[in-house]
């Protein structure tokens with residue numbers, strides 16, 4: 001049963017999708033103008049009225065919204081429906097001190113769950129599956145989003161939330177979970193625990209839907225190999241609803257954006273200018289179906305590329321590349337842009353797992369970059385007398401990737417603290 005595969009939308013012609021987007025955008029701009037004084041003021045400052053937006057071609061005229069706007073307008077300033085019509089809030093983790101609160105009507109929740117159901121269906125999920133959701137539940141969108149999507153697909157849903165690895169593994173074996181939803185770093189940790197406990201033959205997982213943090217192709221291959229599954233990426237952010245804004249299909253070369261709900265643009269992060277298709281830049285979303293918290297031209301800070309190349313799955317929805325880093329996460333070390341995903345790629349390629357910590361400091365006005373890398377039990381037992389050699393080899397590989405020198409220190413297995421949610425991998429002492 002594939003209720004949530006909708007070829008009439010997912011495989012529609014560009015003209016069909018554009019017509020739908022035009023109609024929904026015009027309506028949405030009017031809705032925001034009428035109900036969100038904060039954004040109306042921004043439009044007025046640019047001399048705009050809703051009549052100036054007749055189609056997607058006019059989208060570029062609208063002002064952007066950024067995380068700063070969300071903070072300024074906290075908590076109700078961007079709400080477009082009376083509170084009595086809202087049934088839920090979700091919130092960002094606030095790890096960077098910028099908590100965002102998003103509001104949902106029941107209709108918004110339904111559409112969000114539909115998007116997640118589409119993602120689960122694209123990963124091969126049906127009502128025959130047992131879907132273990134170990135994203136956090138609560139304010140974080142990961143758990144509730146995939147939980148709702150899993151219900152809609154008709155999977156038997158295990159609302160595990162994050163943590164308690166013993167219990168996760170027990171249910172995974174006893175209830176024969178077939179789909180795993182969590183952060184990629186937790187999937188890697190579960191894979192490691194399964195291997196240690198000799199449970200590999202007792203698990204029946206076939207697919208994983210992993211998102212909410214950056215992960216490399218190398219990490220994907222590593223998790224797929226260790227768990228014997230196909231690992232799919234999923235994208236979303238609290239500001240635009242949560243996971244399910246974009247999802248990966250069997251081709252695994254980027255995520256299809258649900259264009260019937262969101263219009264995507266790529267802009268130059270410095271000038272705000274819209275870039276032509278295929279350019280690398282900052283991803284901007286306009287939600288055209290949300291009622292309570294309809295953000296127009298929201299700057300995600302994610303750097304990626306959009307492509308409309310034909311996909312072997314048959315879907316025509318535009319595809320976004322895996323984010324190549326967040327403009328927030330990007331470190332500038334000795335004037336060079338460094339993304340944690342680049343460091344991770346080198347580690348995995350050299351036979352390590354993605355357990356590492358990046359420490360940036362400034363000593364005598366010069367930046368230093370230290371990478372703490374945890375050895376796997378295998379390379380730990382091989383390491384006797386060879387640590388310096390192994391470290392040198394990593395230093396050379398990192399230099400080749402980043403173009404700058406990083407000091408590398410190998411540490412024993414299990415010495416870097418594990419995270420059950422998003423991994424805390426960067427310590428930038430220059431900001432402390």
Ligand SMILES: [Zn+2]
Nearest residue numbers: 249311313315
């Ligand atoms: Zn596809």
